Amino acid sequence: MENRESNLLAIRPQLLNAKVSKNMSNDEQFQNKTIRPIIKLQGELFIEVFKNYITKRKNTFYELSLEKRFDFIENAIQKDMKFRNSLKGMIIGQFTVEEYLIYIKNSSALNKRMMNIVKERLYDSVQLLEYKVA
Secondary structure, three states, X not given: OOOHHHHHHHHOOOOOOOOOOOOOOHHHHHHHHHHHHHHXXXXXXXXXXXXXXXXXXXXXXXXOOHHHHHHHHHHHHHHOHHHHHHHHHHHHOOOOHHHHHHHOOOHHHHHHHHHHHHHHHXXXXXXXXOOOOO
16 A cells, blocks of 8 residues: 555645754744645645635636726635635645644644745746637
């Protein structure tokens, strides 16, 4: 039987700019070592999930200015608890058991970090969020 932990770690991308050092807080180390690679791995999925979110909101996103699109993304992530919890689940589901045990010690602060990174990822991908007519 294959080891879940080694499989999860093997598929994560290596991020050269996500440094981990001893003078960083534990949360920042966890963010750079665990959260950032997982969000990078799940990046395409987050975009598709957000496109589905837009569709369920009657495509109003596509009528908005760029600034309002950023507001829409932020509101979806910060205020829509069902959507937010879905995003968190996509990240937490990629944790090893050891990482999960670290996460639950300070989940509130780590959730903020996770959602801010996902929000920035969607901001950076806003041009991929254009309405496509079939």
